[in-house]
Amino acid sequence: MKPRKASETFASSSRIVLPNDTNTLGNLMGGQLLNWMDINAAISAHRHCRRVVVTAAVNNVSFDSAINLADVVSIESKVSRAFNSSMEVYLDVYVENHTTGERSKCNEAIYTFVAVDQLGAPIQVPELIPETESEIKRYDSALRRRQLSLILAGKMKPTDATELRILFTGE
Template structure:
């Protein structure tokens, strides 16, 4: 994706005993904390501003991350709106001794850019370049409308991108 600055970030962490539960699996809250940091870095790089987390959605836990695993959190801005950006995260767990690497999580975070006084500010445009980037960019508008509807900040009737998913052009309904 073409952005004012490189807004793709990879953050690595080693899962230590203090990060795990009694089953020696990484605690979900610890992972969400690390994901928030990785996503904020990508958003700040894009906006060149302080950003704050506005929402976290679609976090899916596909497989446990074990004590001793190295996790890589890949984050990138998928779309810029007026004062906010959406960031996609993919989390990979690698067990170095066994040589395995598995995708364990994915999520979307939304950040709002702020000035020094805490007021929202306009964010730079993002121009998708690859087919994957274009698909993520297009889907971001639907995800945003869903977030706003679920938060009570948009009426479902106004969510035109979401409605289009359910509209049948042949029947007109």
């Protein structure tokens, strides 16, 4: 299986926030943003493995600021690391003020996808090759996040989490 560069998994989409997407305060509903992010992240995961992918987890979502009616939302995602059958996808969300045109980062998230075969069973995915400094940083951090998730799920002993141990003890 040929390894893929992180840049090959890049996906981007933009949407305008319409009245049906907002709550009574005129802000984009969080669930709607989660849906848009899920679709964008799925495209990145699919580009990595070229197989059917399913959402396994929404590991982290940060809602840093409200997104208002008529603002333009842009979502950018890349696979940050591939494991056996799973892929971590990192997303950055930007908002463009519809009046001023000012663009700023407003949210980020981390999703996990699993590649599956035609029967829905997990299948192996290619290795990911990070290239840029930020891709390498996210790649390295992904292993620590995965180890923490496995510990919390009872699937890994804390003593086996070598990357986390190094983080806390320097050993």
